[in-house]
Amino acid sequence: MELAQVNVEWQEGVAVARVTGEIDLSNAEDIFSRLALAVQKARFVLLDLSEIQFIASAGIHALFDLSKACADAGGHMSLVVQDGSPIHNVLLLTDVPRAIGVHHSIEAAVEADGRPPHFDGRPPYVS
Numbered sequence: 001m002e003l004a005q006v007n008v009e010w011q012e013g014v015a016v017a018r019v020t021g022e023i024d025l026s027n028a029e030d031i032f033s034r035l036a037l038a039v040q041k042a043r044f045v046l047l048d049l050s051e052i053q054f055i056a057s058a059g060i061h062a063l064f065d066l067s068k069a070c071a072d073a074g075g076h077m078s079l080v081v082q083d084g085s086p087i088h089n090v091l092l093l094t095d096v097p098r099a100i101g102v103h104h105s106i107e108a109a110v111e112a113d114g115r116p117p118h119f120d121g122r123p124p125y126v127s
Contacts, residue, residue: 003027004052006034015042016106020051023059032062036069043075046109050080052087060094067100078102078109 004021015038023031038045047066049055063079070077078101081088091102103109 002053004031006031008035008038010042013042013044014110015039015045016048017045018048018051022054023052023062024054024056025058028056028058028062031059032066035066039066039069039073039075039077043073045070045075045077046080046106047077048080048106049087050082050085052081055087055090060090060096063096063100076101078112080104080106080109 002021004019004023004027006017006019008015008017010016017035017038019031035045035047045066047063067077079091079096080103081091083104088102091097096102101109101112103112
């Protein structure tokens with residue numbers, strides 16, 4: 001089991017964060033903290049999870065926290081995950097695509113501006 005590694009690159013004002021390895025209780029908070037720095041500098045954060053082999057519930061929780069932090073900062077976040085991958089199935093089971101844009105490639109996410117189809121400026125879990 002290889003714990004997650006994070007690499008953030010900037011592409012035309014978009015923070016593209018590539019995460020590899022596994023996200024679990026032992027590292028989810030650290031991953032969130034590192035990605036939160038990108039949120040402060042970008043209006044649009046693309047989180048590429050296409051090389052993640054495992055994500056625990058702590059990681060799912062961190063995705064929602066990061067999405068909320070993006071919205072609070074006036075931006076938004078999108079995920080890149082391969083269709084049909086184990087991670088994609090976990091995201092579907094936990095209803096992540098309802099709150100966070102999930103796309104099959106970075107290009108598709110950029111074209112959609114990273115937003116879920118229903119995006120109204122606020123994630124649906126914010127009251």
